[in-house]
Amino acid sequence: MHDIRLIRDDPEAFDRALGRRGLAPLSASLIAKDEKRREVIGRLQAMQERRNAASKEVGQAKAQKDEARAAALIEEVGRLKQDVPAAEAEQKALEDELAAELSGIPNSPLAEVPDGPDESGNVELHRVGEPKPIHDAKAHYDLGEALGLIDFEAASRMSGARFAVLKGGVARLERALLSFMLDLHTGEHGYTEVAPPLLVRDEAMFGTAQLPKFRDDQFMGVRLPKKDFSVGDLNELITRVRPHMEKGEPYDFFDAVFRFSEPLWLIPTAEVSLTNLVREQILSEEELPLRVTAGTPCFRAEAGAAGRDTRGLIRQHQFTKVELVSVTTPEKSLEEHERMLGCAEEVLKRLELPFRTVTLCAGDMGFSSQKTYDIEVWLPAQNAYREISSCSVCGDFQARRMNARYRPAEGKGPRYVHTLNGSGVAVGRALVAVLENYQQPDGSIAVPEVLKPYMGGLELIERAS
Numbered sequence: 001m002h003d004i005r006l007i008r009d010d011p012e013a014f015d016r017a018l019g020r021r022g023l024a025p026l027s028a029s030l031i032a033k034d035e036k037r038r039e040v041i042g043r044l045q046a047m048q049e050r051r052n053a054a055s056k057e058v059g060q061a062k063a064q065k066d067e068a069r070a071a072a073l074i075e076e077v078g079r080l081k082q083d084v085p086a087a088e089a090e091q092k093a094l095e096d097e098l099a100a101e102l103s104g105i106p107n108s109p110l111a112e113v114p115d116g117p118d119e120s121g122n123v124e125l126h127r128v129g130e131p132k133p134i135h136d137a138k139a140h141y142d143l144g145e146a147l148g149l150i151d152f153e154a155a156s157r158m159s160g161a162r163f164a165v166l167k168g169g170v171a172r173l174e175r176a177l178l179s180f181m182l183d184l185h186t187g188e189h190g191y192t193e194v195a196p197p198l199l200v201r202d203e204a205m206f207g208t209a210q211l212p213k214f215r216d217d218q219f220m221g222v223r224l225p226k227k228d229f230s231v232g233d234l235n236e237l238i239t240r241v242r243p244h245m246e247k248g249e250p251y252d253f254f255d256a257v258f259r260f261s262e263p264l265w266l267i268p269t270a271e272v273s274l275t276n277l278v279r280e281q282i283l284s285e286e287e288l289p290l291r292v293t294a295g296t297p298c299f300r301a302e303a304g305a306a307g308r309d310t311r312g313l314i315r316q317h318q319f320t321k322v323e324l325v326s327v328t329t330p331e332k333s334l335e336e337h338e339r340m341l342g343c344a345e346e347v348l349k350r351l352e353l354p355f356r357t358v359t360l361c362a363g364d365m366g367f368s369s370q371k372t373y374d375i376e377v378w379l380p381a382q383n384a385y386r387e388i389s390s391c392s393v394c395g396d397f398q399a400r401r402m403n404a405r406y407r408p409a410e411g412k413g414p415r416y417v418h419t420l421n422g423s424g425v426a427v428g429r430a431l432v433a434v435l436e437n438y439q440q441p442d443g444s445i446a447v448p449e450v451l452k453p454y455m456g457g458l459e460l461i462e463r464a465s
Contacts, residue, residue: 001209001400002102004034017108020115020362030101037094044087051080103206104213107397109362110371116361123361125373128345129354132437137380140435141312144170146443148464150313161310162302162317169461173434173447174320176454177427178295181322181347185424189343191293191324196273198296199264204276207402209368210268219266219299219317266299270323271421278327278417279402285409288417289328289336293424295320313428314386320427326420329406330396333418334371337393340422341373344389347425350450353433354378356385368394375425377433388429391422 007014011027018026054077061070114123144150149170155163166174185191199221205211210218267273274292283290298321309315324343328336341357348355360372369392376385396416399405405414438446445461452459 001099001397002105002108003400004030004098004102007031008034014108018105020109020113021106021365022117022363023106026101026105030098033094033098033101037091037098040087040091040094044084044091047080047084047087051077051084054080100212103209103401106365106367107370107394109365109369110393113365113371114359114361115363117363118361119364121361122358122364122374125357125359127354127356128349129352129378131354131378131380134380134437134439135441137383137436138439138443139312139381140379140432142381143435143439143443143445146463147445147461149461159317162315164313164316168464169445169455169458170431170435172455172458173445173451173461174427174431176447176451177430177434178320178322179454180350180451181424181427181430182293182295184347184350185293185322185324185343189291189346191291191343194274194277194292194294196267196270196277196294196296198267198273200267200272200276201264204272204279205265207279208272208275208398209401210265210272213367217301218268219301221264221266222262267296268300269298269321269421269423270294270296271325274323274325275327275398275419275421276402278399278404281404282414283327283404283406283417285329285406288406289326289332291324291326293322293324295322295427313432316428322424322427324391324422324424327404327417328420329408330415330418333393333395333420336418336420337371337373337391340420340424341375341391344375344391344422344424347430348375348377348388351430351434351448352450353430353437355388360390366390366392368392368397370395370397377429378437379433380436380439386429388433389423389425392420394419394421 002014007027007030011031014027015025018024054073058070058073058077061067061073114121116122138146141150141152144166145152147170149167151165151167152163155165182193186193202211205218265272273296274294277292278290298319300317300319302315302317313319324340326336326340345355345357355375355377358374358376360369360374365372372390372392374387375389375391377388378384379386395418398419399416404417404419406417407414434448434451435445438448440446440460443463447455447459447461
């Protein structure tokens with residue numbers, strides 16, 4: 001989240017940065033809201049000071065036997081006591097309004113990020129490996145179904161679209177990929193493995209900026225009702241819903257019910273859980289960099305992906321991903337970004353999968369990112385590179401939302417940490433890439449050399465008997 005003080009200090013720079021993301025200038029409206037907030041704070045402080053001073057003057061007036069003045073002062077104190085709560089409520093309302101607007105504004109891109117409106121402006125950094133020619137390359141979903149090891153129909157019957165059932169050698173291959181990646185990142189890259197919660201509160205989703213802007217892309221789990229759900233709560237619920245029902249108006253009944261529930265969000269990525277490990281903490285500089293990794297199921301509604309990758313495993317509601325998260329000092333965050341990219345790329349090098357790395361342009365970056373590298377793996381059936389990992393440096397954007405800080409070694413006051421996240425890598429998409437790049441003429445799948453120790457001696461995935 002942006003700091004309103006920095007916006008006040010250089011509104012032109014703030015607007016220029018947002019302009020690179022295709023957004024209209026916002027500094028003037030934000031500063032106007034902040035000026036109104038500051039005016040109320042000043043008025044409130046003056047009222048409180050006057051109330052305290054008048055209270056002292058009451059005693060002085062009584063000591064001087066000036067009953068008329070004492071009565072007037074008592075009346076003034078009483079009036080101020082009534083006015084202060086109203087001013088405090090006004091201050092809170094203005095602060096909430098400003099915070100809500102700031103929370104919906106994306107991070108500012110670094111100066112080195114290329115300009116561009118969308119993926120057409122992305123800049124290729126390098127390519128590794130040469131795609132092997134595969135005659136009449138089949139898509140992963142055709143390969144999996146022909147082997148009897150990927151079942152979309154069974155998944156659809158129980159869960160609907162964008163789910164899959166993996167079986168036999170393909171299920172084992174997915175598990176092998178997950179174990180291999182975690183072993184690599186913990187054994188050679190210095191990350192600590194974490195088994196985090198898959199359900200998190202609003203505050204955690206806000207901290208990494210999935211909320212409020214991307215609410216529709218998330219899945220929510222709800223426990224109803226709260227233990228202290230009372231008759232009064234029921235009456236309030238009825239009061240909220242009844243006017244709309246009587247008028248025949250559409251009304252989201254579940255939004256009203258959620259007010260009395262205990263909502264928890266299913267994580268769209270382990271970035272949420274791992275980054276929030278430091279929320280509301282003050283770390284010592286000696287603890288940094290903090291590097292953690294997790295391999296978890298992830299859940300996304302894919303509300304903005306209608307019509308895209310409707311077949312196969314590329315864009316599922318539930319998928320597995322290995323996440324890398326770093327927490328470091330501002331001085332080391334860009335260096336850590338390059339390091340994280342190298343860790344993610346090493347996964348594909350060991351799997352001997354061709355890939356390319358691109359720097360995303362300002363118009364194609366994620367909401368929280370200052371700079372992002374995308375790694376795109378080669379998929380023979382599509383004759384194209386497809387994204388398998390994004391590695392982003394977020395500066396203090398998430399740290400401000402989480403109030404995550406560290407105390408510098410030289411003893412100065414706490415500063416916000418810098419956070420980074422990256423896929424190390426998306427297991428489902430790595431599975432797709434292995435199936436397509438290692439397919440054999442008879443439709444079987446050769447097991448990559450690095451995965452053989454994880455496959456119980458299996459070297460070739462063939463049709464289930």
